[in-house]
Amino acid sequence: MADTTRTTSHDPDSRRPDLATETFVAHRNLLFTVAYELLGSAADAEDVLQETWLRWTGVDLDTVRDQRAYLIRITTRRALDRLRTLGRRKESYVGPWLPEPLLTAPDVAEDVELAEHVSMAMLLVLETLLPIERAVFVLREVFDLDYEEIAEAVDKTPTAVRQLAYRARSHVAARRPRGNVSAADTRAALAAFQRAVDTGDLQHLLDILAPDVVFLGDGGGVARAALSPIVGAEAVTAALAAGLGNLAARAPEPAHINGHPALLLRIDGRIDTVLALRLDDGLITGLYSVRNPGKLARLQHETTLHR
Incomplete structure (x- = not known):
């Protein structure tokens, strides 16, 4: 009589939870950086990561061609939803609102472009963008996603994304710190x-x-x-x-x-x-x-x- 209690280690579905977890953990710091860049709040970025994880665990991984891009897409959409809520909270905030500061390792400064974009000064510049412009700018200028990937993340056409990127770049260029600061x-x-x-x-x-x-x-x-x-x-x-x-x-x-x-x-x-x-x-x-x-x-x- 066959042993019906034994499971085979060759069952592809048996590794799905582990694969989903491994993939998420591998990209977690990237996803946190995306969310933080969009929100300027580490606490809200952590909440977005939790929502991203819950959404990711329900995805059929066989249908995902690019796991990194897919995770960024989930994170961006969750962050955009929260960014609109955060905007309403800021309206009733007492006094000036500043981004939540992060203690970072010195090696972050070695990535000059990343350090510039997560600086307090730049995050304040990003606050002057519309939520959709901020998302497009961050995904294009910081994370170098192509326009088609960004279009999927923000539910816009590639043509619309190009226009948003141009508008956001012009807006930021007029307000960002002048010259390289060592x-x-x-x-x-x-x-x-x-x-x-x-x-x-x-x-x-x-x-x-x-x-x-x-x-x-x-x-x-x-x-x-x-x-x-x-x-x-x-x-x-x-x-x-x-x-x-x-x-x-x-x-x-x-x-x-x-x-x-x-x-x-x-x-x-x-x-x-x-x-x-x-x-x-x-x-x-x-x-x-x-x-x-x-x-x-x-x-x-x-x-x-x-x-």
Whole structure:
């Protein structure tokens, strides 16, 4: 009598769950980077990855020609849905909204193009795009998908995608940081900031602030922060001077945030503030201070970004 309880190891369906898992895990860092680029929020990107995984487990893998492209397509669609929801949340956000900062390994900076596109400055530029434009720009410029693949991901024709890509590139080009900014230049600007904090002398900092510098503080209505942008070198310097004692108490330390040098400010060992900046033509044109505790939770460990 045949043993009906025994299963054969040659059954192709028996390996399907493992194959689906292996494929997803192999592309997970890529998918997280796609979602984060589209959302500017690591917490929402993780939710998108969970939704992508649930959708992926129901896919018949025999029908998938390109697993990487298919997973990116799922992730993009889920992220676009969430991006629209996130837009509504931002409308009621208390004070300026900044992207969630990520502690990244120094090797992220070695991929110059990726580091540029995940920088705080670039993510703020991407915030000015329509959701569909942002998706097309990210998939084309960062992940180098062809127009046909992008068209499938965003449910548009290749012709429409080309038009969206052109419009998005023009929009970003007019707003992105000007010129190549080296890590050394960024570290020098941060060192000037730290000297000002350590010595109480803001003159060195004033020397490298652009006349139209913008300071944005994100407290999310939880931590103390300016409720509107502070514009102009004198106004920014005055605001920093007013909070200099508090800044000094937070013990600034260097870190790599979103692929670029930045400062972490701690109180009693706890990260209280992330300070990043934007440089244009050697001057600081943007200072970004993230204090919302909900956006600092991931900074206890490095996040791997990949494309």
